[in-house]
Amino acid sequence: MNNIVKVSLDTISYQHKPNDYDIKLINNRLIKSKAEISIERLADLVGNKGRTFAPAIFGKKRTSDEVLEIQLLCLDFDNKDKKISINEAIARSESLDLPVAFAYETFSSNNCSKFRIVYRYYEPIVNMDFYKIMIGILLELFPEADKATKDPSRIFYGGKGLITEVSTNVVTPDRLFNALSQYYGSNNKEKVERIKDFASATALVQKTKLLMPVLLFMTEKVWTRLYYIIKEMKNFFRMKRYL
16 A cells, blocks of 8 residues: 655754744645655654644645645644553554554653654545544544544644654554444443434534434444445445545
């Protein structure tokens, strides 16, 4: 699989968290700094060299309604309220079969107390409603993460060191839905209620109403087929690259 991703990547490296003046300059540069780069090179520039990046590619300005596509799903752990260690977060990812592309320590961290984890989706997402469902699953699996990361226009400052090895493996819709099913446990009644809550919270009910009956009566085997159901829905409604 091609290891190249498209991101908005700053051209300046920092050795500290950018200040307000720096942030204004970064915002101006990011709109013009679209990069097609290998995941390995991106991890090094962001995690080790302190480059700021936005997972999204933008149109004329850096706003959520100007996002053209996005392929990286990023989680930010500042450990202010709900706490989790990097080892616990990585172990949870592994137990749910969600490969981490890379993780790095933030500038304001002490002994890896604050970090970011980056997942690579198998292809660019061009529908932001679908993006919010995919990032919503990750935020459900990691309630310790900053909920602001659901904003597709968000930028992420670089860090002071990679924490993990870089992986070229990707996450897919079926992997994410299976992880959610596993995380919710084997109690079917409880699972149905949690699925309903998740569907409402992510606007899954409003955006894809035909999925609700599937979500309510899913078995483990049906979860593994949901990706293909969504694909079929895409064709049925003739949506251009809904996934």
